[in-house]
Amino acid sequence: MARMQAWTIHEAVRQQILNPAGTVTGQRHAGTFDDPLSSARTRFRYWLPDASVDPKVLKANVKSVRSVGGGGLExxxxxxxGGHVGSMPPGADWTKYNFGTPSFQxxxxxxxxxHHENDLVMDFPLGPNQGQGVPADISEDGLQWDLVPFTAQVPRNGVFNGKIxxxxxxxxxxxxxxxxxxxDSHSFQARDGFEVRNVTYDEYKLRQISLADHTRQVAMKTGRAVLKLPTAPRGAHYRVFAFYQKKTLNKNLEFKPTAAMEDNIFRNGSYAVDHLSAAGGETVARFWEKHILTNGVKDLLIMAGNYAWEDSIEVVSNITWSRSFPKRYKTRFGHSINRYLPLFAFKQNNLSLQPADPGKFHCVLESEAETNRFLNNFHIVVSDGYAEYLLSLRNWAKTLLGKELSVQPAYNLPMDMSSAIPLVDAPECESFGFQDDIDQYRRFIGPAQLSGKRVISNELGAxxxxxxxxxxxxxLFSMNRGFAAGVNQYVLHGGAYTGNYHGTTWPGHTGFGYLFSEAWSEKQPSWDNGFKDALDYAARVSHVLRQGVPKIDVVKYSKESITNITTRQVPADLVKDAYFGQGWSYTYISPDNFGLKGLEVRDRQLAPRGPAWKAMLIDHSENLTIDVVKSLRAFTKAGFPIILSGGSPGFYPVGKDAEEEFHRQLSALKTSRNVYQVEAGKVSQQLTTLGLTPRVGAKTNGTWYTTWYEVGDIAYAFAYNDVIGSTGELILSACPRPYIYDPWTGQRAPVLVYDQKHGKTTIPLSLSGNQTVIIACGAKLSKEIPTPRRYVVSAPPSLVGTASNSHSSLLFHIGHSNDIQMAYLDNGEKLTIDGTTVAQQFQLGNWNLTAERWEAPKNLADASVIARKRNTTHILRGLKSWDRLPALTNASGVGYYSTTFDWPLSNQYGRNVADGAYLHIGRITHAARVIVNGKKTPPLDVFKPRIDISSYMVAGKNTITVVVPTTMxxxxxGLLPEIRTAGSVPxxxxxxxxxLPMEVGLVGPVTLTPFKVLQIPS
Known part of the structure; x- marks a missing residue:
């Protein structure tokens, strides 16, 4: 048996290395819309407390993830x-149970x-905590480096004589x-962790021609130097600046070892590696091969592993640095970096983690453009070093394991994120850093889609x-905003270990000491009561958004020397325009992406095999290099339109570029054919004037974000309605027969109400806030999905729903109306729609609530218990949140709401005409499942919880039960002061x-909308 198992593992490994294209061996099917692959499903960032935990509980947690529709763990x-939010709790031994120890292995x-047993996939962080490094000896060359600046004033006589x-x-x-x-001296306030403090620094304006390198004049044994500088003019003075490189010895795992702990590399925690040269990646690779990929683990990882992964760069320094920079800079720009180092001493470290530590002094030149030139040069060098680091890891993962690399690239450090995104197999952004901002996501998505990334990931929910x-x-709000931009994979922040751990009470280990959401596990009442519906929804949308190539209407040019993820002005006239409608999809690219394969013009489209952009938008606030202007001129010469909005863009100085040459090139661009200059806010008007239309247009009283995906002879339109409910029309440029793909149920059905004119398909929609819709287009779908020959081109308000039967007949669901209305079919046939005899919508009341209350175990120290449960019953006069019901104000758990109604309806509801009914349960506060007469209905769309319950109803008394979980x-x-996690107070x-309490439970109103059925033969 053991021999057979070993053969199976080795054969699977062989197959995986032969075909590593991101597909994990052992998954049982190719994935469908109804049942997507595990690799397309949402995974959980699993917060393993340390390697001392019970492996049986770990395995049970993995199995539980599958039960709710998850794809696996990170x-x-x-x-x-890493010991930075909380510390090693009493009783723990982070030396013995460190990352890479035999216990960890x-x-x-x-x-x-x-994961293999449950047909799931596992991402594997490259180190502990954020994956920024590994346990190592401090002699390792591949650890993080820093450049530490100092300065001193030179005496008035210009002579410096002493120790530097x-x-x-x-x-x-x-x-x-x-x-x-x-x-000058300056001060400002900046956040330092959770505090705000006053930051002071000195600013020096330097004369550029005075910059001088004296490194060779320093006695390397004593540190003394004798410099004779000119006498400074009145009001000025000379300064010397000294720069030293050293290892930061920053740790991504830090703790105080006890005397009893073993003396080895694991005793020192884990050190951050150099992210700006291949040496850092090589240090990580050596560690894995020596400490983890032995004893059969390598083969298992090849079978069940998914992505090698690293978080956003969360390391600190004085100046972002690697020992390779001096050589790298000289190779790139032809001169030494030394003279210009004073310009890099301020705000050139971790922008996110160190806003209160920008540096002690800030040097600028007389010319702002020249200061920017050298900063831009420096940021290019940082990007080059980071690229080398990423490629070293990517090549190692692919060559040794047949795996791909997923990283949250570049942001936080002084470089342009756009340059790094194409270097990662599955680039990852995050809802926390990007603030759920669709426009910011599209800055990330553009380079990823241009470089052909099949998977674009997002760490969601912090x-x-x-x-x-x-x-x-x-x-789901956060997910849908990512989907609208082009994200097609989510990793939830995060998954909780559910067993006992040192210094931890019930409800169990909670990452970040209750600082961030969320501790997802079966200890959440929603886990078995609606959570799977949401994860299945996300998986189906992800599945669709991985089909084929996304086609985008407009590309926005954007160049940032340092990526700054902040909310900015959105090109609103592309998304919403009162006269020209809305629906233009757009993404961004940087000039750093101009060298990517496939960025060419064909048939007046840019990158035709990729996004196939129809036009480029350049805002006046952007800056261009000379090389960029030359590339843009080549694009326009090939027939691609470029729109300059709000004025002329500025000069981006880099290398030896001269501003005079830039303006000459820009003037030539502006007079080129296919270049158009418009006022701000007039972009969509210009696009229309050019005869261009969105692939998925929208006319609506709300804001709809749209995208178009093509795979073979099938295309998909995805639309997201932003925040507030709205009505309107989706306008598809190429869709001979539309089909609706319902990601909540996995069902596919023909769209039955639409119109086709002048080669466009117009679909009327009413979307709730945050709701999405997926429309598929393709002639061959009629062979898979029963499709009526006829369809409705104009429908009245009383047509509350449509369906088709097995005979491909149209079924009209006609609700109550005060008058007779008309509908029109595609063949011109006029139909009378009489809803005057249909019963009116009515509200369900007289609810009985059984509250399954989830509470702490009698022994609070037993963190392995899911919950102690008990039931209480309540008769409700009206539906209210639990915090407004005195008996349930401090309760959590699962609510079972039941009521009854008679069917057929009595005369009090109208003239007793109804063949069926839609149930709408009102706004969902967390999750909800519906049971009608003991039978579960399909899942509800959380943002539009309406469902046809006709097939579940019986003659006589009908019972509706709505199962509603709460948060905990x-x-x-009320218990929080008594709770501990890893020895820390929440x-x-x-x-x-x-x-403060939060709104939970069923809040309604819950309504029933009767309808009669009118069958239209095919």
Missing amino acids: FLAFFEY KLFRAALEA PGWGIGELVALTSALVLEQ VPMTAYQYTIPRM WNYLR FPVQAGMPL
Whole structure:
């Protein structure tokens, strides 16, 4: 048996290495819309406390993920965020149970086995915490480097004689001097963690021609130098600047070892590696091959592993640096970096983590353009080093394991994220950093789609102060905004280990000490009560958005020397325009992407095999290099239209580019054929004037974001309605027969109400806030989906629904109306729609609530218990949130709401004419499932919870039960001061925050809309 198992593993490994294209061996089918692959399903960032946990509980957690429609885990060795949010709890041994230890390898193996057994896939972070490094000896060359700056004023006589400032702190890189023309002190307030503090720094304006390199004049044994500089003019002075490189020894896992712990590399936690050269990737690879990929783990990883993964770069420094930079800079720009190092001493570290530590001094030149030139040069060098790091990891993962690399690339450090995105197999953004901003996502999506990325991932759900309060509608809101931009994979933040752990009470280990959402597990009442519906929905949308090639209407040019993820002005006239309608899809690219394969013009489209953009938009606020202008001229010469909005773009100085040459090239561009200059806000008007139309247009009283995907002879239109309910029309340029794909149920059906004129298909829609719709187009779909020959081109308001039967007949669902109305078929036939005899919509009342209350076990220290459950019953006069019901204000769990109604309806509801009814349960606060007469209905669209229950109803008394889970917050908030996780008090308690109740339960109104059926023969 063991021999057979070994043969099976090795054969699977052989097949995977032969065909590594992101497909995990062992998945049981190719994936369909109804049942997508595990690799297309949402995974959970699993916060493993440390490697001492029970592998049986771990395996049970993996199996439980499959039960709710998840795709697997991102198996993250958490260690309380590397010891930075919380610390090693009493009783724990993070030396013995560190990342890469024999204990970790055993647990890692168990996790892979569980994924393989359950047909799931597992992402594997490259190190503990965010994956930024590995346990290592401090002699490793591949650890993170820093450049530490110092400065001192030179005496008035221009003679510096003595030890240079900062001597001894590290290896001297350069000693420079400059004439300071002006000096000022500045201060500002910046956030430092959870506090705001005052930051002060000195600003020096330097004369560029005075910059001088004196490194060779430093005595390397004593650090002394003798410099003779000119006498400074009145009001000015000279300064020397010294720069030293040294290892930061920053740790992505930090703890205080006890005397009893073993003395080895694991005792020191884990060090961040150099992210700006191949040396960092090589350090990671050596560690894995020595400590993890042995004892059969490599073969298991090849079978069940998915992506090698790293989080956003969360390392700090004085100046972003690698020892390779001086050589890299000189190779790129032909001169030494040394003279210009003073310009890089301010705000050139971690922009996200160090806003309160920008540097002690800020140097600028007389010319802002020249200052920017050298900063831009420096950022190119940073990008080049980072590219080398990424490629080293990517090549290692592919060559050794047949796996792909997924990284949250570049942002936080001083470089343009757009340059790094194409270098990653599955680039990942995040809802937290990108603030659910569709426009910001599209800045990320553009380079990914242009470079042919099949999967674009998103870490979703890290919302501050919402642990055990994060609702499914809020999760879906974030998902839908990502989908609207082009995201097609989600990793939820995060999954909880459900067993016992040191210093942890019930409800169990909670990552980030209750600071962020969410601890997803079966300890959430929604886990078995609606969560699967949401994850199945997400998987089906992801499945569709991975089909073929996304086609985008407009590309926006954007170049950032440093990526700055902040909310900006959206090109609103592309999305919504009062006169010209809306629906233009758009993404961004940077000039860093201009060298990508496939960026060419054919048939007046840019990147025809990819996004196939119809036009480029360049806003006046953007900056161009000379090379970019030349490329743009080549695009226009090939027939591609470029629109300059709001004025002329500016100059982006880099290398030896001269501003005079830039303006000459720009003037030539502006007078070129196919270049159009418009006022701000007039872009969509110009596009229309050019005869262009959106692939998926929209005319609506709301805001709809649209995208078009093509695969073979089938195309998909995806639309998202932003926030507020709206009505309108979706206008498809190429759709001979439309079909609706319902991601909530997995069902596919023909669209029965639409019109076709002048080669366009117009579909009327009424969308709730945050609702999405998927329309498929393709002649061959009629062979798979029963399709009536006729369809409706104009429908009155009383037509509340349509369907078709097995005979391909049209079925009209006619609701109540005060008058007789008309409908028209595609063959011109006019139909009378009489809803005057149909019973009116009515509200269901007299609810009985059984509250299954989830509470702490009698032994609070037993964190392995899901919950102690007990039931209470309540008769409700009206539907209210539990926090407004005195008996349930501090309760959490699952509500079972039941009521009855008679069918057929009595005369009090109208003239007793109805063949069926739609049930609408009102706004969903978290999740909901409907049971009619003991039978479960299909899942509800969370944002439009309406369902036809006709086939579930019986003559006589009918019972409706709505199962509604709550979050755990209302109960936990009263217990929070007694709760501990990894020895720490929950953060909301530490911070003294008000622990307010939240809205939960069924809030209604719940209505029944009767209808009669009118059959239209095919």
